[in-house]
Amino acid sequence: MARRKKIYEGKAKILYEGPEPGTIVQYFKDDATAFNAEKKDVIEGKGVLNNRLSEFFMTGLSQIGVPTHFIRRLNMREQLVRSCEIIPLEVIVRNYAAGSLSKRLGIAEGTQLPRPIVEYCYKDDSLGDPLVTEEHIAAFGWASQQDMDDILSLALRVNDFMSGVMLAVGIRLVDFKIEIGRVYEGDFQRLIVADEISPDSCRLWDIETGQKLDKDVFRRDLGSLTDAYSEVARRLGVLPKSNVTKPTLIN
Numbered sequence: 001m002a003r004r005k006k007i008y009e010g011k012a013k014i015l016y017e018g019p020e021p022g023t024i025v026q027y028f029k030d031d032a033t034a035f036n037a038e039k040k041d042v043i044e045g046k047g048v049l050n051n052r053l054s055e056f057f058m059t060g061l062s063q064i065g066v067p068t069h070f071i072r073r074l075n076m077r078e079q080l081v082r083s084c085e086i087i088p089l090e091v092i093v094r095n096y097a098a099g100s101l102s103k104r105l106g107i108a109e110g111t112q113l114p115r116p117i118v119e120y121c122y123k124d125d126s127l128g129d130p131l132v133t134e135e136h137i138a139a140f141g142w143a144s145q146q147d148m149d150d151i152l153s154l155a156l157r158v159n160d161f162m163s164g165v166m167l168a169v170g171i172r173l174v175d176f177k178i179e180i181g182r183v184y185e186g187d188f189q190r191l192i193v194a195d196e197i198s199p200d201s202c203r204l205w206d207i208e209t210g211q212k213l214d215k216d217v218f219r220r221d222l223g224s225l226t227d228a229y230s231e232v233a234r235r236l237g238v239l240p241k242s243n244v245t246k247p248t249l250i251n
């Protein structure tokens with residue numbers, strides 16, 4: 001059997017050529033990195049949890065009519081996704097102040113924002129993914145005005161969906177990052193939610209206790225990342241209740 005072709009290896013995932021044209025196999029690694037990979041570790045079980053959680057969120061989004069790259073989960077660590085052209089932006093939506101917004105503007109972490117705030121960072125590790133404005137995006141041609149309208153609308157729909165799903169299990173969606181892909185269909189192109197949605201790319205706080213259930217546990221050395229992600233998965237019914245540190249699949 002021929003070895004499949006690796007297309008790209010990132011910090012947390014590997015992309016392989018998919019079985020049919022236009023598809024990609026997305027493999028979730030156990031590697032955790034923070035601060036542009038200055039801090040690194042291998043967290044056993046993280047890839048399995050993120051594969052399941054991203055499947056859960058992407059499936060829910062498509063059920064409410066938000067297009068995503070997700071096709072189906074293949075196994076514990078892999079999912080089949082639609083191949084797309086990634087727009088070189090990290091689209092961040094914030095409901096409460098935290099992280100870089102708190103630092104930049106001197107707003108205490110946890111302060112509710114007057115409305116969801118959408119920010120864009122230019123995806124370039126060598127520059128540390130700098131914050132950019134729509135002026136930069138338009139001037140450098142990273143996305144058109146129509147794309148930006150669509151991206152804003154997708155980001156806010158994802159925010160409403162994710163906020164509701166999390167609230168239902170006692171978790172506050174503080175902020176998150178998504179990536180958007182472009183797909184071509186005949187003479188048309190449209191934008192879809194791509195990459196992953198997982199506790200690696202969200203801030204999730206327990207509503208009662210404020211306990212952090214996301215990658216800040218790793219960034220800030222707050223305890224076991226697998227325990228935090230397993231707790232999110234358990235509350236969402238994605239993993240069996242008894243399973244805390246060593247996730248196994250329900251089916």
Ligand code: TMP
Pocket residue numbers: 092098099100101129175176177200201202203
């Ligand atoms: P920030 O406060 O560090 O700018 O992060 C905002 C959100 O974006 C937070 O939910 C974490 C997520 N994020 C990523 O997914 N990847 C990144 O590289 C960074 C810096 C943040």
Ligand code: ASP
Pocket residue numbers: 011032033034035036037038200215219
């Ligand atoms: N994903 C980025 C890194 O690997 C930053 C982060 O998530 O904090 O360094």
